Amino acid sequence: DVTYGWWAGNAGVTNKSGKFIAAHIAHTGLIAFAAGGSTLWELARYNPEIPMGHQSSTFLAHLASIGIGFDEAGAWTGAGVASIAIVHLVLSMVYGAGGLLHSVLFVGDMQDSEVPQARKFKLEWDNPDNQTFILGHHLLFFGVACIWFVEWARIHGIYDPAIGAVRQVEYNLNLTSIWNHQFDFLAIDSLEDVLGGHAFLAFLEITGGAFHIATKQVGEYTKFKGAGLLSAEAILSFSCAGLG
Numbered sequence: 001d002v003t004y005g006w007w008a009g010n011a012g013v014t015n016k017s018g019k020f021i022a023a024h025i026a027h028t029g030l031i032a033f034a035a036g037g038s039t040l041w042e043l044a045r046y047n048p049e050i051p052m053g054h055q056s057s058t059f060l061a062h063l064a065s066i067g068i069g070f071d072e073a074g075a076w077t078g079a080g081v082a083s084i085a086i087v088h089l090v091l092s093m094v095y096g097a098g099g100l101l102h103s104v105l106f107v108g109d110m111q112d113s114e115v116p117q118a119r120k121f122k123l124e125w126d127n128p129d130n131q132t133f134i135l136g137h138h139l140l141f142f143g144v145a146c147i148w149f150v151e152w153a154r155i156h157g158i159y160d161p162a163i164g165a166v167r168q169v170e171y172n173l174n175l176t177s178i179w180n181h182q183f184d185f186l187a188i189d190s191l192e193d194v195l196g197g198h199a200f201l202a203f204l205e206i207t208g209g210a211f212h213i214a215t216k217q218v219g220e221y222t223k224f225k226g227a228g229l230l231s232a233e234a235i236l237s238f239s240c241a242g243l244g
Contacts (some may be wrong), residue, residue: 036088070165140206142205146198172196178200
C-alpha cells in the first residue's frame with residue numbers, strides 16, 4: 001500500500017521490482033557516461049606543468065592514485081587513460097540498453113518472471129528473508145571490489161605520495177592495528193595498513209554476505225528494522241572502510 005505521494009523517490013516503481021531494477025541500470029549507465037566523458041574532457045585540457053588539484057582534475061587524479069597513466073619511470077604520460085574513458089562510454093550504452101530492456105520488454109514485477117532465480121530478487125519490504133537475501137548479494141559484491149583493489153595494488157601498484165611514484169603494495173593484515181585505527185583512520189600514513197584494512201573488509205563482507213544469503217532473518221523483524229536495513233548496509237560498509 002502506497003503511503004506517499006507520486007513525487008517521492010521511487011514512487012513510480014512501487015510493487016514493480018523489474019522497473020526498479022531498470023531504473024538502477026539506467027542510473028549506472030549515466031554514471032559510466034559521466035565518468036568516461038569527464039575523463040576525456042579533463043585529459044584534453046590537462047596541463048602537465050600545473051598540479052592536477054589546481055586544474056580540478058577529479059577523474060584524472062583518481063586514475064593516477066591507482067597507478068594508471070604513468071610510464072615505467074614513474075612519470076605521468078596519460079597512457080591508457082583514453083582507453084579507460086572510451087570503455088566507460090561503451091559500457092554506458094550497454095547499461096542504457098539493459099535499462100530499456102528491463103523497462104520495456106521484461107516483466108514489471110520480478111515475481112511474475114518465468115526465471116526462478118529472478119523471482120528470488122523481488123522486492124518485498126515486509127518480508128525479512130527477502131531483504132536479507134538481497135542484502136547478502138550486495139555485501140558479496142562489496143567484498144569482491146575490495147579484493148580487486150587489494151590485488152591491483154599488490155600486482156600492478158598504486159601511487160604513493162610519500163615517494164611521488166607508483167609502487168606495489170603488500171597489505172599488512174594486522175588486526176590489532178586495524179582495530180586501533182577505526183576512529184583515527186584519517187591519520188593513517190601507511191599504504192600497507194590501508195590495504196590491510198581493505199583485505200579485512202573483504203573477508204568481513206563476503207562472510208556476512210554468505211551468512212545473509214544462507215540464513216533466515218535473526219531476531220524480531222520490525223518496521224524500523226526493515227526500513228533501515230539497506231541504510232545499515234551502507235553505513236556498515238563505509239564504517240568498515242574507515243578501518244583501512
